[in-house]
């Protein structure tokens with residue numbers, strides 16, 4: 001009987017842990033960028049053994065350069081390589097009203113963020129509040145760190 005109760009306790013603990021994990025990971029409205037070729041590569045970043053390509057649409061670059069609002073359903077994609085191998089894709093995407101899914105303190109206007117593995121699955125360990133909290137510091141530049149590169153892009 002004692003064993004059974006230990007087992008039950010363990011099962012309850014695991015169930016609680018599983019629930020926590022599900023609540024922590026976060027599929028959202030962002031979609032996996034299937035066709036990077038359709039986007040414009042507007043800048044690259046190299047840091048040690050990590051290399052990054054940054055892409056967005058022609059329409060978004062035109063809007064940024066004209067000082068206009070970036071259109072809905074724009075994706076900005078950070079394609080990240082480590083030791084020359086595709087490692088992960090960080091995506092920010094904008095949609096009308098998407099910001100309302102988060103409380104005001106952690107909102108990046110209508111932009112949502114997601115971390116994908118190369119096969120298109122989401123990193124279920126990530127809480128995208130972390131992405132938003134760092135990118136919030138760029139509020140006056142469309143929440144982008146490479147905003148000036150986008151402004152200068154051809």
Ligand code: HEC
Nearest residue numbers: 045076077078090091092113114115130131134144145146
């Ligand atoms: C600690 C700060 C920080 C965090 C956390 C962070 N980023 Fe970024 N992000 C940056 C910086 C800095 C750049 C510019 C590229 C570089 O230097 O590597 C960037 C660039 C990007 C870009 C290209 C557009 C832009 O802003 O220039 C995307 C897309 C992006 N990040 C998505 C994400 C996603 C998705 C997450 C969470 C999984 C995330 N970021 C978490 C700092 C951060």
